[in-house]
Each structure stands twice: as structure tokens, then as C-alpha cells.
Amino acid sequence: MKNLLRAMAFLLLVACCSSCVSVKAYQKMYLNDSEMELAAKKLESFEINFEAYREGAAGANGGKVGGGCGCN
Incomplete structure (x- = not known):
């Protein structure tokens, strides 16, 4: 029981001490990069595709030919 x-x-002490990390000043500028976000690229791609489809100018970005008017 004593052991x-x-x-x-000991495990509690190690867990508490290992989570303390100081971020240097030159590293702080990378914390807010878009690459640090998990789904930034997927969301940005979806918004671009949706905007192009809604505007009807390019027929979205899915490889379709023609505009959004239905005249292919």
C-alpha cells in the first residue's frame, strides 16, 4: 500500500512537471497560422466552391463546363 x-x-509529480513549457517570443508568431487549424483547408475549399456555385459565374469548381444558367 505504501509503495x-x-x-x-511520483506519477502525479512527473505529470505536473512535464506539462510546463514556455514558448519563446520568436515561436509565438507561428501559433496563429492557418496551418495550425485542423480543418482550415477543407472549410476554405468548401466556402470557395459554394460561393462560385451561388454566383453562377463559373459553374463551381468541380470541373463542369459552362455557367450557372444551365446552358452547357
Whole structure:
């Protein structure tokens, strides 16, 4: 029982100490990059495709030919 408490206390101490990381000033400019976002590219691509389809000027970006008027 005593060894179990020591092991748990040690693991708690290690977990608390390992999560403390200081970010240097020159690294802070990369924290807000669009590459850091998980789904930035998919969302941006969807918005561009939706806007082009809604405007009807290019027939979306799916490889279709013609405009949005239905005249292919």
C-alpha cells in the first residue's frame, strides 16, 4: 500500500512537471497560422466552391463546363 501511494505521488509529480513549457517570443508568431487549424483547408475549399456555385459565374469548381444558367 505504501509503495502504491509513492508510485502514484511520483506519477502525479512527473505529470505536473512535464506539462510546463514556455514558448519563446520568436515561436509565438507561428501559433496563429492557418496551418495550425485542423480543418482550415477543407472549410476554405468548401466556402470557395459554394460561393462560385451561388454566383453562377463559373459553374463551381468541380470541373463542369459552362455557367450557372444551365446552358452547357
